[in-house]
Amino acid sequence: MPVGDPVLDLSYRKLRRLPSRVCSLEYLEKLYVCGNRLRRLPSGVARLQVLRTLALDFNKLDDVPPAACQLANLTRLYLGSNRLMSLPSELRNLQNLRCLWVESNYFQRFPRLLYELPHLRSLQFGDNRLRSLPSDLWRMEALRGLWLYGNRFREFPRALLRMESLEILDLDRNQISSFPNLAHLPGLRLFSYDHNPVKGPPKVGEEVELVGEGAQEAMETRARRKEARRRAAEKEAEEEEAQCTVPAICEEE
Known part of the structure; x- marks a missing residue:
């Protein structure tokens, strides 16, 4: 394998295109291209088969680049603060993905194709336009952290009541006026509900840390x-x- 630094950070360089020479760095394990002006990636990125982390936050992507969906060993993919409205079916190729961040985009529906990523543990879906969640969300059995702050929920998504492996749940900045009893969720360790129209916290397990109105007193x-x-x-x-x-x-x- 070629000798070289396995990490390349090209963030905040005002790039409109990824330099073609990057596609020849086949030893790369982490590639950061945040805060640029990218609308796409060159197909040659698919040659970076050792890549584990790809950060494309704060660009101008309307779609997930097809080349990114060919990086079979990717474990972390950051796509926050772009212009995404959906995920391509090819994303299911990322069978080793453990962390996906798509916050601050334009999703109106939760993409069920994420069910097909068996190792996904951390899902950042804050600041989108979700109003509901699929009733069979429990199929994401590996999920441990779920961030849903800044969406458009008016009611607590009942699907979450079956997510017994969740450790972190963030529902800040929604429009939820009441919460059900969450004490039966054995894995829950942090529940954040701040900036919702509620007067106090829901019932939770003894070891759960709360963030929100009345949390400190509780x-x-x-x-x-x-x-x-x-x-x-x-x-x-x-x-x-x-x-x-x-x-x-x-x-x-």
């Missing part, structure tokens, strides 16, 4: 209750220990 109350239970358990243990030692003392006398 977590402080939870912490006090947890401390009270701990002290009660310690006191009970001390009393049981004391009761166990009394007979022994009496027998010696």
